[in-house]
Amino acid sequence: xxxxxxxxxxxxNVHKWFGQNEVLKGxxxxxxxxxxLSIIGPSGSGxxxxxxxxxxxxxxxxxxxxxxxxxxxxxxxGGKLVPLPNRRIVAQRRNIGMVFQQFNLFWHMTVLDNIIxxxxxxxxxxxxxxxxxxMALLDRVGLAEKAHAYxxxxxxxxxxxxxxxxxxxxKPDLMLFDEPTSAxxxxxxxxxxxxxxxxxxxxxxxxxxxxxxxxxxxxxxRVVLMENGKVDCEADPETFFRDQPSARLxxxxxxIH
Amino acid sequence: xxxxxxxxxxxxTDPGDLYLIAxxxxxxMAVLAMxxxxxxxxxxxxxxxxKFAPIRAVCAFYVWLIRGIPVLVLLVFFFSGxxxxxxxxxxxxxxxxxxxxxSFQAAVLxxxxxxxxxxxxxxxNGIQAVQRGQIEAAKSLGMxxxxxxxxIILPQATRVIVPPLGNDFNHLLKTTSLASVIGVxxxxxxxxxxxxxxxxxxxxxxxxxxxxxxxxxxxxVIQGLIEARLRRHERDEQPASLTARIGYYLWPRGDxxxxxx
Numbered sequence: 001x002x003x004x005x006x007x008x009x010x011x012x013n014v015h016k017w018f019g020q021n022e023v024l025k026g027x028x029x030x031x032x033x034x035x036x037l038s039i040i041g042p043s044g045s046g047x048x049x050x051x052x053x054x055x056x057x058x059x060x061x062x063x064x065x066x067x068x069x070x071x072x073x074x075x076x077x078g079g080k081l082v083p084l085p086n087r088r089i090v091a092q093r094r095n096i097g098m099v100f101q102q103f104n105l106f107w108h109m110t111v112l113d114n115i116i117x118x119x120x121x122x123x124x125x126x127x128x129x130x131x132x133x134x135m136a137l138l139d140r141v142g143l144a145e146k147a148h149a150y151x152x153x154x155x156x157x158x159x160x161x162x163x164x165x166x167x168x169x170x171k172p173d174l175m176l177f178d179e180p181t182s183a184x185x186x187x188x189x190x191x192x193x194x195x196x197x198x199x200x201x202x203x204x205x206x207x208x209x210x211x212x213x214x215x216x217x218x219x220x221x222r223v224v225l226m227e228n229g230k231v232d233c234e235a236d237p238e239t240f241f242r243d244q245p246s247a248r249l250x251x252x253x254x255x256i257h
Numbered sequence: 258x259x260x261x262x263x264x265x266x267x268x269x270t271d272p273g274d275l276y277l278i279a280x281x282x283x284x285x286m287a288v289l290a291m292x293x294x295x296x297x298x299x300x301x302x303x304x305x306x307x308k309f310a311p312i313r314a315v316c317a318f319y320v321w322l323i324r325g326i327p328v329l330v331l332l333v334f335f336f337s338g339x340x341x342x343x344x345x346x347x348x349x350x351x352x353x354x355x356x357x358x359x360s361f362q363a364a365v366l367x368x369x370x371x372x373x374x375x376x377x378x379x380x381x382n383g384i385q386a387v388q389r390g391q392i393e394a395a396k397s398l399g400m401x402x403x404x405x406x407x408x409i410i411l412p413q414a415t416r417v418i419v420p421p422l423g424n425d426f427n428h429l430l431k432t433t434s435l436a437s438v439i440g441v442x443x444x445x446x447x448x449x450x451x452x453x454x455x456x457x458x459x460x461x462x463x464x465x466x467x468x469x470x471x472x473x474x475x476x477x478v479i480q481g482l483i484e485a486r487l488r489r490h491e492r493d494e495q496p497a498s499l500t501a502r503i504g505y506y507l508w509p510r511g512d513x514x515x516x517x518x
Contacts, residue, residue, distance in 0.1 A: 057393055087401060094399035104394035108412050108490055118398035121408060150490040163394075170398060 008033045008068055008174060008205050009054065015062035016049055023049050024060065025229035031174075031207060036200045038208045038216035038237075041226035042252060047209045050226070051176050054207070055096040056089050067096060068173060094122060097167030101179040103159040105151040105166070111138070112147040115166045123170070130169070137165040141195050157188025161195050168199075175199065177208040181215075193219075213256065217241050225249045265460040269467065276447060280468065283443040286365055287430045293369035294429075295422075298376025305381045316377065323374035329435050331371055336363035336439040364436035372429060379421045383414035416487050423480035430472050444468055 009031040016024035023046045031037045039047045052058040054065055056073045064081075065072040072092055074081040084092075106114050115137065116130035125133075138144045141161040151159050160180060167175060177196065181189040193215050200206060200219045210216055216223050217237045224234040225248065233246040244250045272280075304316035323331070336359070340346040347359035387410050395405035437446035448465040452458040 055397055057396060090396075090399060090401045093397060096397070098394075098397035100390060100394060100397075102390050104388075104390040106391060106394070106409060106413075108416065117408065118395075118400060121404050122399040152490060166398070 006032055008035075009207070010066040011050070011054075011063070012065075013063040014050065014053060014060045014065060016046070016053060016058065016060045023229055024053070026063065027226070027229070027231055028063075029224065029231060029234075031205060033173075033205055034203045035221045036204075036206045036208065036219055038210055038220040038223045039226055040210060040213065040216060040223065040252075041232075042255075045226045046229040047226045048178050051098075051178050051207060051209050054174075054176060055093050055098055057098075059083070067092070094170060095173045096176060097170055097172035097174070098176045099160070099164055099167055099178065099180045101182050103151070103156070103163045103183070105159055105163055107151050110148050110150055111143065111154070111162045114151070114162060115169045118166070119169050133169055134165070137168050138162070140198075141165050142191070155188055156184045157191045160184065160188075160192045164192075164195055164199070173205060175204055175206045177206065177210070179209050179211065181210070181212060211256070213241070213253070225252060227252070261457055261460055264455075264457055265463065268461065268464045272464075276444065279442055279444045279447040282361065282441065283430070283433050284472065286361065286368065286433045286436060286441065286443065287426065289365045290368035290372055290433075291426050291429055293365065294372030294376050297369060297373025298380050301373060301377035302380025302384065305377065306384060320374045320377050323371060328368065328371045328432055329438060332364055332367040332435055332439050335367040335370075336360055358441070360436070360440040363439060364433070364441045368429065368432065368436070371432075372425065375425055376422065379418055379425070380414070383416075383418035384410060386417045387413045419484060419487055420480075423476070423483070426480075427473050427476055430476060431469055434469075 007030040009029070011027055011029045014024050014027040015022065025046075027046070027050050029037070029050075039050070041047050049058055053060045054067065054072065059073060062081075064074075064076075070092065073089060074083055076082075105111070106117065109117065112131065112134055115134035116125075116127065119125040119130040119133065120127060135144060135147065138147055141164055143158060143161055143165070146154060146158060146162070151162070154162065164180075180196065181192050184192060189212070193212065196206075196208065197215070197219045208216070208220070217240075220237050222234055223237050223240040225232040225240075225246065227248050232248045234240075235243075235245055239245065240249070241253070244253060268276075301316045301319055304312050305320070307313050307316070336347065347362045349359055350357050350362065391409055391413060392405060395409045400408070433441075433443055434445035436443055437449065440446070444465050448461045452461045455461070
């Protein structure tokens with residue numbers, strides 16, 4: 001395993017409050033380049049909030065998150081965290097892809113337009129270039145024939161695969177998955193998990209918040225249990241699920257089986 | 258007493274140049290006021306959601322003020338009130354060989370300021386109807402505030418805004434009749450002056466009513482076509498023919514092919 005310095009994502013003692021309510025109580029996690037990290041835990045444990053802090057959809061208030069060596073959301077002025085101007089935050093998000101529980105495809109655009117939008121607008125790609133990339137990605141997620149369909153015409157699983165293609169079109173260094181199959185029927189969950197597994201095996205660095213234990217076990221390099229705003233335990237999937245190295249993890253796994 | 262059918266028919270079938278010019282004025286006044294009102298509405302609608310409290314306050318004040326004053330009072334205020342106080346006097350302007358009278362300008366401005374207040378609320382509602390997830394997705398793809406406003410928020414808000422906006426324009430087409438009070442020679446003013454000389458008040462009022470009805474009907478069809486286009490994302494692959502669509506919006510249950518699934 002690579003050391004902390006080779007980590008693509010370094011979170012140190014991250015705290016986050018929603019008003020009086022402290023939802024992250026000092027989260028520290030490292031993710032190496034090419035590593036697949038799954039985060040599991042009960043709802044309200046802060047796992048989604050932590051994920052959203054990484055691309056600044058939420059702002060953390062204490063601690064540090066580095067992605068690719070760059071401090072996310074803040075500038076460190078002699079130990080004091082000064083919020084970055086919005087345009088810097090916007091720029092930081094370019095290299096971080098995110099897939100949402102509710103897919104969030106732009107419903108007023110076709111699947112193809114959804115995918116080429118950001119590459120053209122944000123990266124300044126030509127339409128022909130963006131479309132070529134998009135079609136290759138759609139092919140990869142098995143949706144080439146749906147390129148010109150509107151999202152509302154697609155099943156949940158198809159929408160989520162299109163959303164994954166959209167995020168990949170930005171050629172991110174890191175992919176964040178926020179419960180990507182929680183809104184899906186059991187029949188379509190598999191097709192989405194297959195796409196994510198395929199992506200994992202291609203060497204993409206990924207953080208996956210999930211309730212799919214079998215998937216986490218099969219695809220991850222490391223699994224983390226978050227509980228009550230903290231990392232309770234982390235281990236490689238075999239150790240994690242076989243030995244269940246913490247009392248909380250045993251209790252959590254018992255509730256979901 | 259009695260209804261003068263021959264007079265009624267002749268007015269209806271051969272309204273004459275004066276009436277057609279007045280009709281053009283009515284339509285132009287409504288269109289210009291609508292466009293100007295839309296600009297005001299978009300600015301004020303976004304302003305009401307601004308991060309800066311003073312902007313929010315100014316925009317809220319505008320909406321509160323204008324929605325609390327009758328249009329008729331506004332029109333007279335702009336045309337006569339400002340001039341009487343010596344603030345501003347509208348004068349005739351000739352552009353590209355077309356003269357816009359002072360009263361016409363005051364009417365367009367007054368109607369636009371009135372419309373703008375209502376549109377601001379419609380626009381604000383449309384913007385607020387855009388789901389947070391759509392904005393988060395745009396942000397996660399690296400779009401900046403301006404980019405996601407232009408490419409995601411505005412097009413999606415438009416789908417929500419257009420139907421009530423269309424109804425507003427329908428209303429505006431008829432509200433133009435109030436401009437007769439400040440001397441704009443539109444169809445209602447012409448009707449009144451003609452009835453003063455012919456004493457055929459009843460017949461002329463029916464003619465002008467039919468004219469307004471024709472205007473709003475044409476607009477209903479146009480509105481239906483615009484809305485159908487904006488619903489592309491939820492429509493089936495094969496769009497219905499133009500005539501079917503017009504028929505549908507004139508008679509919504511008359512054409513089974515247009516029924517939404």
